[in-house]
Amino acid sequence: MSTGAKKRIMREFGECQNDMPAGMKINFDEQNMTKWEVLMDGPDQSVYAGGHFKLEIAFPNEYPFKPPVVSFRTKIYHPNVSNDDKGSMCLGLLRPDEWKPPNKVVAVLRLIQTLLVEPNADDAIEPSIANEYRENRKEFEKNAKDWVKRYAK
Amino acid sequence: MADIAPDDERIEELNTLQAIYPEFTFEISNPLTAHIELLVAPVKPLPVTFEPEQQVERLPYLPPLHLDITLPPDYPANAPPSVKLTTTPSWLPEHVLDRLVEEVRAKWKEYGGMAVLFNYIDYLQEAAAMAFGLTEVSLPTSEKSDLLEYSSRMKREIFDKESFDCGICLEPKKGSACYRLERCSHVFCRACLQDFYNNCIREGDVDNVKCLAPGCGKTGNPAVDRRKKDRLLSPKELLQIPLSLDTVRRFANIKRKKKIEADSSIAFCPRSWCQGAMRTQKYPKITDVSQMDESDCEDDEPAELPVSTPAPEGPERRPAGVNGMDRLAVCEDCNLAFCRVCLASWHGDFVRCEPRNESQLTEEDQASLNFISKNTSPCPDCAVPCQKSFGCNHMICFQCKTHFCYLCAAWLNPDHPYQHFNDPKIKACFQRLFEMVEGDQPEGRFGGRRGAELEADFWEQEALRIQMEEEPEDAH
Numbered sequence: 320m321s322t323g324a325k326k327r328i329m330r331e332f333g334e335c336q337n338d339m340p341a342g343m344k345i346n347f348d349e350q351n352m353t354k355w356e357v358l359m360d361g362p363d364q365s366v367y368a369g370g371h372f373k374l375e376i377a378f379p380n381e382y383p384f385k386p387p388v389v390s391f392r393t394k395i396y397h398p399n400v401s402n403d404d405k406g407s408m409c410l411g412l413l414r415p416d417e418w419k420p421p422n423k424v425v426a427v428l429r430l431i432q433t434l435l436v437e438p439n440a441d442d443a444i445e446p447s448i449a450n451e452y453r454e455n456r457k458e459f460e461k462n463a464k465d466w467v468k469r470y471a472k
Numbered sequence: 473m474a475d476i477a478p479d480d481e482r483i484e485e486l487n488t489l490q491a492i493y494p495e496f497t498f499e500i501s502n503p504l505t506a507h508i509e510l511l512v513a514p515v516k517p518l519p520v521t522f523e524p525e526q527q528v529e530r531l532p533y534l535p536p537l538h539l540d541i542t543l544p545p546d547y548p549a550n551a552p553p554s555v556k557l558t559t560t561p562s563w564l565p566e567h568v569l570d571r572l573v574e575e576v577r578a579k580w581k582e583y584g585g586m587a588v589l590f591n592y593i594d595y596l597q598e599a600a601a602m603a604f605g606l607t608e609v610s611l612p613t614s615e616k617s618d619l620l621e622y623s624s625r626m627k628r629e630i631f632d633k634e635s636f637d638c639g640i641c642l643e644p645k646k647g648s649a650c651y652r653l654e655r656c657s658h659v660f661c662r663a664c665l666q667d668f669y670n671n672c673i674r675e676g677d678v679d680n681v682k683c684l685a686p687g688c689g690k691t692g693n694p695a696v697d698r699r700k701k702d703r704l705l706s707p708k709e710l711l712q713i714p715l716s717l718d719t720v721r722r723f724a725n726i727k728r729k730k731k732i733e734a735d736s737s738i739a740f741c742p743r744s745w746c747q748g749a750m751r752t753q754k755y756p757k758i759t760d761v762s763q764m765d766e767s768d769c770e771d772d773e774p775a776e777l778p779v780s781t782p783a784p785e786g787p788e789r790r791p792a793g794v795n796g797m798d799r800l801a802v803c804e805d806c807n808l809a810f811c812r813v814c815l816a817s818w819h820g821d822f823v824r825c826e827p828r829n830e831s832q833l834t835e836e837d838q839a840s841l842n843f844i845s846k847n848t849s850p851c852p853d854c855a856v857p858c859q860k861s862f863g864c865n866h867m868i869c870f871q872c873k874t875h876f877c878y879l880c881a882a883w884l885n886p887d888h889p890y891q892h893f894n895d896p897k898i899k900a901c902f903q904r905l906f907e908m909v910e911g912d913q914p915e916g917r918f919g920g921r922r923g924a925e926l927e928a929d930f931w932e933q934e935a936l937r938i939q940m941e942e943e944p945e946d947a948h
């Protein structure tokens with residue numbers, strides 16, 4: 320990774336420290352600054368309230384020309400997070416063809432928070448969960464809360 | 473005449489003005505004289521018509537207004553200051569200058585014989601911002617180059633002194649280290665732009681050589697946004713950033729090559745060491761990139777062509793029904809005259825010939841065709857061979873933007889691209905969206921639809937090799 324990219328990551332970390340969206344914490348390891356561990360609380364107004372989620376933000380070598388890669392390390396029942404051991408996300412900003420270098424990690428974190436409050440069923444990575452979210456909201460909420468209890472306490 | 477006393481009211485005024493305007497100069501002689509140059513940067517760029525060609529240029533900066541002041545001994549109590557206004561070259565019409573000069577007397581009267589210079593300068597500056605009330609001026613063409621040169625120099629000087637936060641490295645940078653994109657006015661630091669564009673051009677990703685600002689050029693209207701190529705930077709602008717001439721040449725050549733390759737009416741030279749395109753008026757050879765200031769020199773896209781026309785695959789599919797002299801093509805690189813139907817060297821216009829078919833491919837062509845078909849997934853719409861370098865198996869074709877599955881090359885609904893990977897009925901791709909996110913590996917692991925075949929080939933070779941190794945031992 321170029322020194323420019325490292326400098327930018329450092330700077331973004333600094334900015335995050337000063338202006339951190341509520342309910343988030345970043346574990347930053349200076350030895351390995353290209354992988355951030357983010358602890359995100361389920362937003363109060365969402366079905367994930369009370370849950371604590373561990374996420375990984377991995378910066379590719381070409382950062383910021385390519386988007387960071389986000390994965391949920393804590394299992395979550397959500398239409399936009401892949402329901403496997405990877406917990407991957409691929410929408411909006413995070414898509415390589417949508418990402419623009421002036422976008423920042425903090426925008427990515429905000430996007431994730433917004434998605435926890437309001438999942439985007441039209442751009443879902445898990446269509447079955449998206450269908451449930453659209454057609455049987457009660458069942459969806461029950462499942463999501465179950466998973467919070469099981470995995471995210 | 474008496475010498476001027478140091479506590480003269482006039483000297484005091486001039487000293488004050490110098491403190492306010494660093495560029496204000498004066499001389500203590502008799503009479504007192506002073507000079508200041510005033511920037512003319514109208515809020516709305518002033519249209520200047522150059523005669524006799526009637527060419528109109530909108531200039532954001534015009535040559536400065538020189539103000540020469542002479543203060544008579546009776547100033548300020550009993551005489552107004554005497555002023556002279558000039559511009560070099562003289563672009564400001566005489567009647568405007570006269571009007572501005574008259575204003576000093578009016579101001580002096582209005583202030584009842586008080587020091588009036590600051591007010592007058594302020595008035596001139598405000599008038600300059602409004603282009604002195606002018607809506608246009610006409611000038612002889614002989615002054616055009618001076619005026620343009622001045623305007624662009626001022627623009628650069630003022631830009632260089634500003635400071636910008638580069639959106640890429642997030643560092644504050646001096647304007648002199650930054651570049652303002654011509655079309656959209658977004659500013660980034662030169663180092664970051666060089667970094668990004670050099671990399672795009674090195675990788676052949678020329679369609680990304682455009683502004684990096686989020687949402688730039690997007691109108692929200694998909695039909696308009698699809699014509700993305702219109703927003704590419706021009707070779708001329710790339711040279712200003714600056715990128716190296718070689719890189720810019722490569723950029724222009726790749727763009728041209730892409731156009732040529734997408735055009736089924738173009739035949740390629742049959743000499744295997746050449747393979748140049750046939751000569752054509754449609755895509756002129758690039759001679760001087762520094763003059764290419766359109767982002768698309770071949771801008772007139774054949775919009776009337778049906779989008780679904782499949783791209784020609786390999787040299788075997790030439791338009792049939794081309795007859796007589798229409799078959800003659802000349803290679804733009806090696807000048808070989810050849811027949812675009814049978815791909816032999818030119819046989820004259822009376823010879824009947826058949827399109828060359830696949831069995832006649834040279835061994836080399838066949839080998840590269842095999843390689844391409846084994847190591848790429850074709851786009852289901854335009855059939856361009858794609859290789860994944862990064863990311864999940866939901867692909868968007870770099871040429872026609874069709875969504876498809878990298879594993880089986882199936883077309884995907886752009887509104888629900890992930891459904892495909894979550895349907896247990898589609899066994900081959902079920903839950904394999906994130907397989908091989910790192911892209912295809914050079915050591916032979918390939919995620920595309922013929923990956924299994926490749927792997928089989930590899931193991932077959934391995935088996936042969938092991939067998940070969942073991943055989944000599946058996947001979948003992």
